Amino acid sequence: MTEKQPSILFRLDPRSGIAPYRQLVDQVRRAVETGRLRGGDQLPSVREVVGQVTINPNTVHRAYRELENRGLAEGRLGLGTFVTENPDVHATEAGNVELIRQLQLWAKRARAAGLLDDDMLELLRQILNRDERVRS
Known part of the structure; x- marks a missing residue:
């Protein structure tokens, strides 16, 4: 079996x-x-x-x-x-597949530039917060 x-x-x-x-x-x-x-x-x-x-x-x-x-x-x-x-x-x-691929490529480039995962998450949070303030 x-x-x-x-x-x-x-x-x-x-x-x-x-x-x-x-x-x-x-x-x-x-x-x-x-x-x-x-x-x-x-x-x-x-x-x-x-x-x-x-x-x-x-x-x-x-x-x-x-x-x-x-x-x-x-x-x-x-x-x-x-x-x-x-x-x-x-x-x-x-429909998100291409976006995911682009984010994976960005993460790879960011790591190659010396960013740690926590740094990338913080950068993304800052970008999202900025975008949220612009929309408000």
């Missing part, structure tokens, strides 16, 4: 400053955007995620609820949680 491969392997970065449930949501979203997860794919059970990343089951439930609220996943009673088949939602999420 072969062991079932998980559809996605989660990783959490406790130093990121991003809530663990948000990290799970973001990882599923990125997997959908890049095509690693497709409509109908089953997400790991709460128990499997807890085993992968040593996290509170309530945190996984919260992440899955958020995915359902965004229309990216749906819970099926007794079966688990699945990526939705909704092409409109996936098209919207896929």
